[in-house]
Amino acid sequence: MTFLQKLRNKNPLVHNITNTVVTNFTANGLLALGASPFMTDGIEEVADVASIADAVLFNMGTLNESIVNSILIAGKSSNERNLPIVFDPVGAGATSYRTVIAQLITQEIKLTVLRGNVAEVAHVIGESWSIKGVDAGTGEGNVIQLAQKAAQMLDCIVVITGADDVITDGQTTYIVSNGHPIMTKVTGCGCLLGSVIAAFLSVSEQQIIESVTEAVAFYSIAAEIAAEKTVAQGPGSFQIEFLNQLALVTPDVVQQRSNIQKIH
Structure with missing residues (x-):
């Protein structure tokens, strides 16, 4: 059984502390996937939410x-309960405050996955890479080596999203190597x-990197198909x-369309 099948059978509860720009889209995306979104950042209850959640997303x-x-x-409470945690350090490197906070969170909370663009991940581990707002700019360096270094430093899975x-x-x-450029629009x-990665982690059964890879492939394939179906209509x-x-x-579509390369 694939992780996608397990997820849809389980309907995991994903606790999201995310940004106000994407709250509605995130909740609807999780519902479409087959997960249950819990959207709260209230300081009065976030520790308690960990007692009922299956996975956590911090953005x-x-x-x-x-x-x-x-x-x-919420992170410390989730660590106590061994919940999978995904952290998205949006805009790390864009301002010194964001960089400091991103680094603080990675120091104070044991992450399962760090997900960001190459510039964000670079700045989380103290490397330099240009950034424009919350988007990665141009930079010189090996993205794979950077991701591997970050994973080793933070002792977690690192996902760097981009063209690949x-x-x-x-x-x-x-x-x-799935996905479509319109996703950036x-x-x-x-x-x-x-959040989708967090949902997949809730059914990973210790196969963490495999579940994350399937999550990324599934998500990118959904985008590919959506782009094909709306090719003349635009981002809306x-x-x-x-x-x-x-x-x-x-799961059959994922298997048929996945473009995954494994590097040792």
Whole structure:
């Protein structure tokens, strides 16, 4: 049974502390996938949510002191319960505050997965890479080596998304070459991926890197199909069809269309 099948059978509860730009899209994406979203950043309850959640997503897209405190409290509570945690360090490197907070979160919380673009991941581990707002700019360096270094430093899976997506635990590395450029025209595609990865982790059964790789491939294939179906219609139609495909893509379709390369 694939992780996608297990996920849809389980209907895992994913706790999201995410940014205000993407809350609705993230919740709808998780529902389409077959998971249950729990969207709260209330400092009064985030520790308790860990007692009922199956996985956790932290996204620092809209950052303030209250969000930081909620992430730290929820993260420590989730660590105590051994819940899988995905962290998206949105905009790390864009401002010194974001960089400091991203590094603080990685120091205070044991992550399962760090997911970001190459510039964000670079700045989390103190490397330099240009960034424009929350988007990766141009940079010189080997993305695979950077991902592997980050995974080794942080002792977690690192996912760097781009034209090709890199997934690594520092030793084993997968490259997923699915997806479509129109994903960069819809706010929240990267953010939702973090939550989808969290949902897949809830059924990983210790096959962590394999479940993350399947999550990335599934997500990118849903985007490919949505782009094909809305090729002449633009990003608005793509976004709606993407949600449709998150519900409609089957394990057989994932197997048929996956473009995954394993690097030792």
